[in-house]
Amino acid sequence: MSRPVLEIKNLCAGYHGSEALKDVSFSVNPGDYIGICGPNGSGKSTLIKVILGLLAPSCGEISLLGTPQSDFTDWRRIGYLPQGLQYFNPNFPATVNEVVRLGRLAGKGFPKRFNRDDALAVERTMEWMGISHIKGCMIGELSGGLRQRVLLARALVNDPLLLVLDEPTTALDPETRESFYELIFQMNREKKATVLLVTHDTATIGKYASHLLYLDKQIVFYGSFDDFCSSEEMTGFFGAHGQHLVCHRH
Ligand code: ADP
Numbered sequence: 591m592s593r594p595v596l597e598i599k600n601l602c603a604g605y606h607g608s609e610a611l612k613d614v615s616f617s618v619n620p621g622d623y624i625g626i627c628g629p630n631g632s633g634k635s636t637l638i639k640v641i642l643g644l645l646a647p648s649c650g651e652i653s654l655l656g657t658p659q660s661d662f663t664d665w666r667r668i669g670y671l672p673q674g675l676q677y678f679n680p681n682f683p684a685t686v687n688e689v690v691r692l693g694r695l696a697g698k699g700f701p702k703r704f705n706r707d708d709a710l711a712v713e714r715t716m717e718w719m720g721i722s723h724i725k726g727c728m729i730g731e732l733s734g735g736l737r738q739r740v741l742l743a744r745a746l747v748n749d750p751l752l753l754v755l756d757e758p759t760t761a762l763d764p765e766t767r768e769s770f771y772e773l774i775f776q777m778n779r780e781k782k783a784t785v786l787l788v789t790h791d792t793a794t795i796g797k798y799a800s801h802l803l804y805l806d807k808q809i810v811f812y813g814s815f816d817d818f819c820s821s822e823e824m825t826g827f828f829g830a831h832g833q834h835l836v837c838h839r840h
């Protein structure tokens with residue numbers, strides 16, 4: 591078994607003394623697809639921010655690709671689609687091509703020069719995402735679904751080993767949502783990207799993810815969907831109906 595992509599031990603984190611995460615421990619292996627669910631305010635976005643080094647934990651340890659987070663430098667191998675980015679200023683003056691290119695800057699020192707490899711990576715990713723034909727369009731002119739596809743392309747342009755998505759489908763209509771899930775699933779299957787996806791969509795995620803992490807400040811459940819669905823403890827926690835909602839499409 592190769593080393594875990596992500597390893598978290600006894601993590602806690604909070605804001606101004608109020609605790610948002612308590613004693614969270616789990617590890618994620620290469621190729622896993624983790625669906626992260628939990629009520630509003632349960633610490634899902636906080637967990638993502640701590641993993642990405644955007645918020646300092648108040649205790650515990652994190653390793654990324656086998657390296658302690660404090661020594662980790664290979665951030666360009668981690669693709670991130672933050673919560674709510676689809677609502678950013680629709681007048682943002684950039685084309686599709688430029689937005690995807692922005693994803694290449696993350697891995698560069700200074701000066702940030704754009705070379706032929708970058709251009710090729712941008713072209714390849716736009717093709718793979720089916721957005722080449724709109725590369726000259728302004729990002730603000732696009733439908734929510736297309737815009738989200740462009741932002742996903744930006745997160746994918748460095749061939750990430752780990753792809754982190756925080757509620758990417760909230761702004762999408764049901765059909766676009768389904769095709770967005772299919773894309774992520776392809777990334778996971780074909781490009782072997784490890785995926786952490788935060789979602790409220792508990793009824794759909796079981797169809798795509800290999801594991802469920804149910805968070806409520808602490809970990810309520812972490813394991814495979816099969817284990818979740820057959821767990822009597824989880825029937826006790828969610829009720830038979832709640833458990834069934836997560837499991838019926840799996
Ligand atoms: P989720 O993403 O699961 O909805 P969050 O991680 O955003 O939950 O929030 C967890 C808790 O931390 C909530 O009580 C929330 O109000 C609080 N919180 C989140 N972000 C901040 C912040 N920037 N400053 C203060 N409190 C915050």
Ligand code: MG
Binds near residue numbers: 634635673756
């Ligand atoms: Mg959130």
